[in-house]
Amino acid sequence: MKQGSLINRIVMLLFFSAIVVYFAGAAWRGLREPYPTYPVYAYEVDETVEATGYLVRQEEVLEGQGDIVRLLPGEGEKISAGSTVALLYTDQASMERSERLESLQAEAEQIAAAVAQTGESAMDSTGTAVSDALVALRSSVATGDLTGLESQSRSFKSAIYRQAHRYGDGDALTTALASAREEIAALQAQTAMSTGRVKVSRSGVFSGQTDGYETVLTPGILESLTPSDLDALAEEEHQGAGIGKLITSATWYFVCPMEEADARRLTEGGSTTVRFSRDWSGEVDMTVERIGPPENGRVAVILSSRKFLSATTLLRRQTVELVFDRRPGLQVPAQALRVEERTWTDDGGVEHTDQTPCVYVLVGIKAERKWVNILAQGENYYLVEPIAVKQGNETQEKRNLRAGDQVIVATQEIYDGMIVE
Numbered sequence: 001m002k003q004g005s006l007i008n009r010i011v012m013l014l015f016f017s018a019i020v021v022y023f024a025g026a027a028w029r030g031l032r033e034p035y036p037t038y039p040v041y042a043y044e045v046d047e048t049v050e051a052t053g054y055l056v057r058q059e060e061v062l063e064g065q066g067d068i069v070r071l072l073p074g075e076g077e078k079i080s081a082g083s084t085v086a087l088l089y090t091d092q093a094s095m096e097r098s099e100r101l102e103s104l105q106a107e108a109e110q111i112a113a114a115v116a117q118t119g120e121s122a123m124d125s126t127g128t129a130v131s132d133a134l135v136a137l138r139s140s141v142a143t144g145d146l147t148g149l150e151s152q153s154r155s156f157k158s159a160i161y162r163q164a165h166r167y168g169d170g171d172a173l174t175t176a177l178a179s180a181r182e183e184i185a186a187l188q189a190q191t192a193m194s195t196g197r198v199k200v201s202r203s204g205v206f207s208g209q210t211d212g213y214e215t216v217l218t219p220g221i222l223e224s225l226t227p228s229d230l231d232a233l234a235e236e237e238h239q240g241a242g243i244g245k246l247i248t249s250a251t252w253y254f255v256c257p258m259e260e261a262d263a264r265r266l267t268e269g270g271s272t273t274v275r276f277s278r279d280w281s282g283e284v285d286m287t288v289e290r291i292g293p294p295e296n297g298r299v300a301v302i303l304s305s306r307k308f309l310s311a312t313t314l315l316r317r318q319t320v321e322l323v324f325d326r327r328p329g330l331q332v333p334a335q336a337l338r339v340e341e342r343t344w345t346d347d348g349g350v351e352h353t354d355q356t357p358c359v360y361v362l363v364g365i366k367a368e369r370k371w372v373n374i375l376a377q378g379e380n381y382y383l384v385e386p387i388a389v390k391q392g393n394e395t396q397e398k399r400n401l402r403a404g405d406q407v408i409v410a411t412q413e414i415y416d417g418m419i420v421e
Helices: 003-032 092-116 120-124 126-143 149-166 170-194 219-224 227-235
Strands: 037-039 041-056 059-062 068-071 084-089 195-199 204-207 244-247 252-259 271-277 281-291 298-305 317-333 338-345 351-363 366-377 381-386 406-408
Touching: 041 227, 068 092, 084 092, 084 244, 092 170, 219 252, 219 281, 227 252, 227 298, 252 317, 317 366, 351 381
Parallel strands: none
Antiparallel strands: 037 406, 041 252, 041 317, 059 244, 068 084, 084 195, 204 244, 252 298, 271 281, 271 317, 281 298, 317 381, 338 351, 351 366, 351 406, 366 381
16 A cells, blocks of 8 residues: 555544544533523614615816816815816826926925924924834834825925934035925926816815716705606716816705605604615714605605715715614524413403513523513514513512523423523
8 A cells, every 4th residue: 555545544534533523522512501591682673664866965067178187185075165176287298297396395395394493492303203204104004004194204204304404414405495496486387388277166075076967966956856757867877077076065965765654654854864885884864854745655755964975975876774763672592582371460450371472591500581572583583672570569670681691592391490500
């Protein structure tokens, strides 16, 4: 027999032995622990209705002409009136000159600040500033968090310039500043002819995406929309135009068709929680602005909010969940629930006997029965609430099921007060 074949047989034998030992141990544990326990958790079940509709905002499309468009604000960023939101370039060279100009301007500011900074206290802090800036840079790179890399790089360069000025390189810095300003003047003259700017006349929230609905879905037409109008929107195709848009109102809307029976659970002027879980995840408390007239058993519902505008600028047609009710309770495994006969006395002193759900909880070494009421059923669990146990005219709360209790899961016979070993 070959040596390789023998080794393979030994390995297979060891592997098979390990499997046998594992299953034998599992069987032994099952025999030794016929009454396994699981913890009870506090849990909530939401009663929801799904709806598909549209986000509506007061939007202004921003126009601009250029072979290359460079957007300056980030998505969802708040901008003030008069701000430049985009730079338009005639070609790639124009954009590169503009980027070089911005870099030089930032560098010139740093050198000028280093040259202007004098005084013993400022000079004493330069070494520490360089070390701190370097540590911040290395920390960002090590953790992969590059969100503040640009500002950290500027801080590091500024600290280097200040240190250079401290140790006698002031003349070199002055020369570098003059050279930078000379190049800046030349680039400004060149970019003025090949760079355009898009500015906004109003303040608002910027978005770099348009979808063609900006002029189709406006707050002004919401009250006239019917369920059939919203159905028709889903069949239409719209194409975005412009370089972006400005959202000029903090209030945004969600309009959707709903079954009339579901809409009756809403109240105009009231509020409801709307859960987004597709393109953006979050819950928003929204005001019920209007419930439209019925149309073939459906109505158009208009909801509004002033929260999370910057986080939802890219959303338009969305399927959401309207949360009508939240039911808190206790989660127990489905296998732990039993139905047994219960005898109880009402407030009038009348005795009743009925079949009531219950679970058994391990208290010390005994099984203690806890009566419960079923609130909801999940795939492999029940959401329950405890039924108050009375002794005379007083409620014995310590006998109620609570979060943290260890419920017993077993198919064997079990009873209240039974010793579980």
